[in-house]
Amino acid sequence: xxxxxxxxxxxxxxxxxxxxxxxxSTISGNEYVYWYxxxxxxxxxxxxxxxxxxxxxxxxxxxxxxxxxxxxxILPHATLRDTAVYYCIVPRNYNDYKLSxxxxxxxxxxx
Amino acid sequence: xxxxxxxxxxQVLKTGQSMTLQCAQDMNHNSMYWYxxxxxxxxxxxxxxxxxxxxxxxxxxxxxxxxxxxxREFSLRLESAAPSQTSVYFCATSIGGNEQYFGPGTRLTVT
Numbered sequence: 001x002x003x004x005x006x007x008x009x010x011x012x013x014x015x016x017x018x019x020x021x022x023x024x025s026t027i028s029g030n031e032y033v034y035w036y037x038x039x040x041x042x043x044x045x046x047x048x049x050x051x052x053x054x055x056x057x058x059x060x061x062x063x064x065x066x067x068x069x070x071x072x073x074i075l076p077h078a079t080l081r082d083t084a085v086y087y088c089i090v091p092r093n094y095n096d097y098k099l100s101x102x103x104x105x106x107x108x109x110x111x
Numbered sequence: 112x113x114x115x116x117x118x119x120x121x122q123v124l125k126t127g128q129s130m131t132l133q134c135a136q137d138m139n140h141n142s143m144y145w146y147x148x149x150x151x152x153x154x155x156x157x158x159x160x161x162x163x164x165x166x167x168x169x170x171x172x173x174x175x176x177x178x179x180x181x182x183r184e185f186s187l188r189l190e191s192a193a194p195s196q197t198s199v200y201f202c203a204t205s206i207g208g209n210e211q212y213f214g215p216g217t218r219l220t221v222t
């Protein structure tokens with residue numbers, strides 16, 4: 001997997017947008033960016049993925065820079081239930097089967 | 112529609128005992144995975160099954176065996192449990208690729 005760098009932790013106010021950065025400067029042209037999160041004591045949850053265009057679903061938006069060296073996951077209206085560890089993953093190829101979960105970013109949403 | 116289910120939820124074993132962790136999915140996904148997560152650490156892939164009838168080693172396969180019983184079920188067996196296998200075990204599924212869906216986990220303690 002391409003190496004990813006994320007901040008260790010960040011805080012966010014409830015109701016505000018949470019912007020989670022990820023650096024993946026060694027990404028190659030056909031590698032996707034995936035985001036997962038893990039709420040305490042639960043299994044990881046898939047959030048979103050993208051190649052080069054911005055993506056949006058019911059959970060979040062993913063903004064990938066034009067050079068693809070970094071991306072930002074946006075939770076538009078953070079709630080207390082969004083408190084979790086967020087993982088940015090760049091698998092080696094689309095069917096790699098071997099996701100590599102690093103340390104991620106611990107996001108704490110505060111009331 | 113239960114998604115991915117795992118049994119048991121909790122288990123305590125003595126060193127040298129054996130047990131099988133069960134995973135079942137009703138998502139009609141081809142691929143299934145077993146991960147372990149040690150306290151404060153990321154997930155590590157133990158074994159995966161890209162499709163019914165095939166299994167492959169992941170990052171940390173030693174001490175484990177797996178069986179892909181059918182498309183729905185993928186079991187993980189510890190033949191002779193060791194304290195180093197104390198962990199939370201997660202099963203996951205995917206249609207084929209990196210959008211994986213995880214079960215709730217089995218918390219295993221080996222004394």
